[in-house]
Amino acid sequence: MSAQCGKAIRLSKIIKKSTQRSVSIAFDHGLDDGPMLGNIKPRETMEKIIEGGADAVLISPGIARICSDLLCVDNAPAIILRLDWTNTFRAKDELNFEEGRNILISDVESALALGADAVLTFMFIGYQDSHVEALEIAKNAEVCRAAARVGIPHIMEPMARGNAQRANxxxxxxxxxxxxxxxxxxxxxxxIKTDYSGDAASYAKVIEGCPVPIMIAGGPKTSSIKESLDMVKGAIDAGASGVVLGRNVVQAKDPVAMIKALRSIVHNNESVDYVIRHFNL
Known part of the structure; x- marks a missing residue:
């Protein structure tokens, strides 16, 4: 019996075979950042994510339990389960130390028990202490081995972080x-879920050098809907396999319309101007 078969089946629920692309929504911010606009009432937000037609949703173990019944409906998104926690994104004055750290809070077997279709972990590079970076690599290699044994995809979220990167x-x-x-x-x-470089030309080189699908992260909330959609369009034009957007969806005035607009760009190659007009964004 091949565990690779299980990986292929599960990954096809996230990255659709017909387009080789995905519109996934990151709804795990409460784990690292606490309550904020868009996650105060998680069940209400999950209902909007489902109504919008997201292909997948990235959630913590707790939200998987809280919203388990919602994720049983016919049109429910695939589940990407976050396996780690970080304090890397907190403001420096809230950290009380120079650089954040990550730690596993769940494992592959628990993710399967929660009904996950994939697992996801951070992989930060750029720490001042090279040993900490090495531990990040070891953590991800360990999760990869565990995921391979049971046939569940491992989506990594590699990012360049640390004080040197911020300063420069x-x-x-x-x-x-x-x-x-x-x-x-x-x-x-x-x-892979990771940062967008800011322009299609430079990102095309990133895509060319990576032999597995890349989906862009949304990052901080953009100043406008158009800015967010332009970022998505640029990534898709560069060859990205889709998006895993969070704040720019769940904090939007109309998350349902925003997801539908993303689907039109990602799966149907529509223009930004078209989706803004069509979905009244």
Whole structure:
């Protein structure tokens, strides 16, 4: 019996075979950032994610339990389960130390028990302490081996973080994105969620150098809907396999319309101007 068969079946629920693309929604921010606009009432937000037609939703173990009945409906999105926690994204004055850290909070077997179709973990590079970076690699390699044994896809979220990257404004440097996405693929990632470099030309080189599908993260909430959609369109034009957007969807005035607009761009190659007009965004 081949566990690779299970991986292929599960991944096809996230990255659709007809387009080789995905519109996935990140709804795991409460785990690291606490309550915020868009996650105060998780069941209400999950209902909007489902109504919009998301292909998949990234959630924590707790939200998987809280919304389990909603995720049993016929049109429910595939479940990507977050296996780790981080304090990397907190403001420095809230950390009380220089750089954040990550730790596993769940495992592959628990993810299967919760009905997950894939698991996802951070992989940060750029720490001042090289040993911490090495531990990030070891963590992801361990999850990859566990996922391979049972046939569940492991989506990695590699990112260039740490004080040096922040100080030099290099977090979105295409060369660094190309480095850590290729590292993730070589370790064994089945797909990748990561930063967008800011323009299609540089991102096309990232895509070219990575042999597994890349879906872009949304990052901080953009100043406008058009800015968010332009980012998505640029990534798709560069060859990305879709999106895993969070704040720019769940904090939108109309999350349902926003998801439908994303689907039109990602799966139907519609223009940004068209979807803004068509979905009254």
């Amino acid at each position: 404004g290099r977090e979105l440097d295409a060369k660094l994105i190309a480095l850590h996405t290729r590292m993730a693929a070589e370790i064994g990632a089945d797909a």
